[in-house]
Amino acid sequence: MNDTAQPPEKCPLLIVIVNYRTADLTINCLHSLVGEVKSLPGTQVVVVDNPSGDDSVARIQEAIATEGWQNWVSLVAAERNGGFAYGNNLAVRSALQSPNPPDYYWLLNPDTLVRPGSLKALVDFITRHPNVGIVGSSFEEADGKPWPFTFRFPTILSELDSGLQLGIVTKLLQKWTLVREMDNQPAPVDWLPGASMMIRREVFESVGLMDEAYFLYYEETDFCLQARRAGWSCWYVPQSRIMHIAGQSTGVTVRNAEPKRLPQYWFDSRRRYFMKNHGWLYSAVADATWLAGYLLWRCRRVIQRKPDTDPPHLLEDFLRNTVFVKPNMPG
Known part of the structure; x- marks a missing residue:
């Protein structure tokens, strides 16, 4: 097990997955990435375990060894469970401090499966648009039902709508409503779910890492707002498709429950x-x-x-x- 998340000398993309008691889902997510990392040679994946207190570390280590993923997946055990921003920052900070930091950082939830071509769709889009700082995917539920939503920044009017129903x-x-339904075309948005969010290196250099004072929720909203204020746009790229089972670590946002x-x-x-x-x-x-x-x-x-x-x-x-x-x- 690696103590740090140092990518190799030439790593164009670092994928970060933060695990908390979701070892099976994390391993399934890694399986879905096997074909994707081949589309961008040098891509590395870091799995950060926010101390799960179960056998997550041992099971993920075993999967990496058994599947022969050692050349592109590493596992980092965090010292404490500091939340979503803390876990992602642990890997991103180390990569940014490396001699040749990656150009892009893809934050990916463990309760996701990456559909073929999704990595390339995000990288191609953000590479072609130098003023775009953050890109994100379209989502689908476990049964394949589309979940084509992004979000607007919270305001007084969105709070009225949320309360009044x-x-x-x-x-x-x-x-002004918080939830925004999307179509099948790329579009600028306020903020994207952190379940699949690719960030340009220069955004971190402009605004810093995510705010670790958020344990969970609102950290990606805040980060996208800081990026917007620094002049970076955030885009929804529906050609990148991700299956997402929401709320598996917390149980809070589980759909249909x-x-x-x-x-x-x-x-x-x-x-x-x-x-x-x-x-x-x-x-x-x-x-x-x-x-x-x-x-x-x-x-x-x-x-x-x-x-x-x-x-x-x-x-x-x-x-x-x-x-x-x-x-x-x-x-």
Whole structure:
């Protein structure tokens, strides 16, 4: 097992996979990359284990040895579980400090399978467009159903839509809603899921690594915003297709399942994002707007006898984590 994530002398692309108790999925993801790394000679993959506390390290090591992947896959055991940004930064930082750092860095979730041609589609696009700093893939669910969505930066209006959950308001606010449905053409977007995000080296040199004060959630949103402010654009490239089983490490965003209570780090990340990027006053208005919308939704749900599909204890948890109760930025 390698102690660092040093790529070889000529490595055009570094792929980083952060594992936390998902050894089987990580190994399956590596299988899906076998053909992809051949399309760009010199590509390296670093698997970072954010101490899983299970047999993940041993199992992934065994798979690397058994499959003969040693020449392009290395495994790094992190000292602590510092979250998504921390795990990715561990590999990216080491590569950036190498004598000949890679041009591109592909952050890839372990709960993904890379469809043929997806790596080349991202590299070709970002290489042809020097002003593009970040590119990302289209997603599909485990059954092959398309999940063609990207996201807009959170704002007060998107918080209103999120809390209110009213179709007519969503239509009126469609230019500001958080979720953006995409078609089959490449397009500039605000931010992309970190499950498949390729980043140009110069972006890290411009804005630094991802903010490790986020344990999980909002770190890729924040990073894309910092890149935008530094003059880099972010693009959706649907020709790169990724199967993604959401929420396998946390259980929070599992699709087609009973919603789970949102963890404390979700609220910490949300509060950090708004306070870091917009200040206390804006964050307070965003909190108040979401609360007003959500209370109206709760009243409408009772009157119209709609099912309760919200995460358990959402209102009380949100109230405990507003900037009115916790005025300081987490982290």
